[in-house]
Amino acid sequence: MTDRLDVSGLGFETRAIHGGTGPDPATGAVNTPVYLSSTFKQDAVGVHRGFEYARSGNPTRASLEANVAILEGADFGLAFASGLAAEDAVMRLLSAGDHLVLPNDTYGGTYRLATRIHAPAGLLVDTADLTDLSALAKVWRPQTRMVWIESPTNPLLRVIDIAAVATITHAADAFVVVDNTFATPWLQQPLALGADIVVHSTTKYLAGHSDVIGGFAATSRPDLAERIAFLQNAAGAVPGPLDCYLVQRGLKTLAVRMERHCANALAVVELLRSHPAVREVHYPHASGQMRAGGGMVSFTLTGGEAAALAVCAGTRIFTLAESLGAVESLIEHPARMTHASVAGSTNEVPSDLVRLSVGLETASDLVDDLRQALDGTDS
Numbered sequence: 001m002t003d004r005l006d007v008s009g010l011g012f013e014t015r016a017i018h019g020g021t022g023p024d025p026a027t028g029a030v031n032t033p034v035y036l037s038s039t040f041k042q043d044a045v046g047v048h049r050g051f052e053y054a055r056s057g058n059p060t061r062a063s064l065e066a067n068v069a070i071l072e073g074a075d076f077g078l079a080f081a082s083g084l085a086a087e088d089a090v091m092r093l094l095s096a097g098d099h100l101v102l103p104n105d106t107y108g109g110t111y112r113l114a115t116r117i118h119a120p121a122g123l124l125v126d127t128a129d130l131t132d133l134s135a136l137a138k139v140w141r142p143q144t145r146m147v148w149i150e151s152p153t154n155p156l157l158r159v160i161d162i163a164a165v166a167t168i169t170h171a172a173d174a175f176v177v178v179d180n181t182f183a184t185p186w187l188q189q190p191l192a193l194g195a196d197i198v199v200h201s202t203t204k205y206l207a208g209h210s211d212v213i214g215g216f217a218a219t220s221r222p223d224l225a226e227r228i229a230f231l232q233n234a235a236g237a238v239p240g241p242l243d244c245y246l247v248q249r250g251l252k253t254l255a256v257r258m259e260r261h262c263a264n265a266l267a268v269v270e271l272l273r274s275h276p277a278v279r280e281v282h283y284p285h286a287s288g289q290m291r292a293g294g295g296m297v298s299f300t301l302t303g304g305e306a307a308a309l310a311v312c313a314g315t316r317i318f319t320l321a322e323s324l325g326a327v328e329s330l331i332e333h334p335a336r337m338t339h340a341s342v343a344g345s346t347n348e349v350p351s352d353l354v355r356l357s358v359g360l361e362t363a364s365d366l367v368d369d370l371r372q373a374l375d376g377t378d379s
């Protein structure tokens with residue numbers, strides 16, 4: 001017996017709150033309980049009620065997996081212990097000799113995973129500016145099997161045309177992966193644009209409160225889902241039930257949080273565009289692909305690296321920390337922090353760049369905080 005609501009055809013907010021979950025069949029608990037059990041009783045040898053051993057599946061995880069899949073418009077969803085664990089499983093779909101193309105300003109950890117773990121095992125890896133389709137054509141090889149998109153990119157927040165890349169990639173019988181961590185399914189739905197797999201660091205906006213590390217892969221292709229599910233179980237990088245619960249709790253407020261993240265980011269962008277200490281502001285334009293610009297902003301300073309470091313040291317509400325996508329605002333220096341691992345590579349980031357994750361505090365407080373930090377730099 002299940003009271004679970006059929007959410008098909010219902011709006012995003014309704015699907016976020018009710019998708020994949022419903023009153024617990026055993027107790028009526030409104031939230032899916034945190035099932036702290038590593039194993040499940042079998043009624044007879046091989047006869048079970050859907051769960052056997054918690055690495056293979058757990059009811060709390062199953063609820064989260066259904067919920068995120070519904071939001072991404074995917075038929076299948078698989079939760080992982082971290083964003084990188086999900087990415088690792090997806091890259092393992094490739095074999096030695098296959099070629100992977102990454103954006104030239106992808107998340108530093110993605111670049112490190114591809115070049116320092118999968119490349120030594122035989123994967124061929126290239127990076128390209130995927131905002132320029134001719135750059136993709138230049139690195140294309142007969143062995144190209146996977147094109148990895150992160151849009152907007154990190155930390156320069158440029159928009160890659162997912163549908164256009166998917167058309168080119170599918171024509172060559174390769175497939176497209178989109179890291180949708182920055183945009184979230186509220187802003188952009190990559191599978192509807194032609195992507196084959198969506199990955200997430202659920203650590204960020206999906207969970208949204210800086211209290212859990214998690215990852216996700218979603219797809220509507222049964223062949224890919226089956227292989228990712230095999231890797232999830234066979235390699236075992238699975239999230240625990242409490243982690244799954246925390247991510248799912250975050251999903252319920254994703255839409256309202258994203259609306260405010262976007263509004264606060266616009267207020268910050270307006271300040272940055274008018275401040276003399278700022279050289280260039282990077283903020284994605286809302287296009288057909290994204291319904292709004294999101295909560296991430298980056299900018300360079302007329303005073304160079306010293307000014308960038310001074311701004312990072314000068315804010316009081318924006319906390320100096322890595323990560324993003326949570327209720328509190330964060331500031332960081334990508335070249336020395338999130339992207340330190342790509343120094344000296346094709347994916348090196350400018351040293352005068354500052355990245356903000358604009359949180360949900362009062363917009364005028366955030367603007368005032370940044371203004372006083374910028375006023376304090378010598379420009």
Ligand SMILES: *Cc1c(COP(=O)(O)O)cnc(C)c1O
Binds near residue numbers: 083
């Ligand atoms: C944080 C992040 C990751 C890695 O996720 P973890 O949960 O830290 O493993 C991957 N991609 C993007 C865009 C990220 O911001």
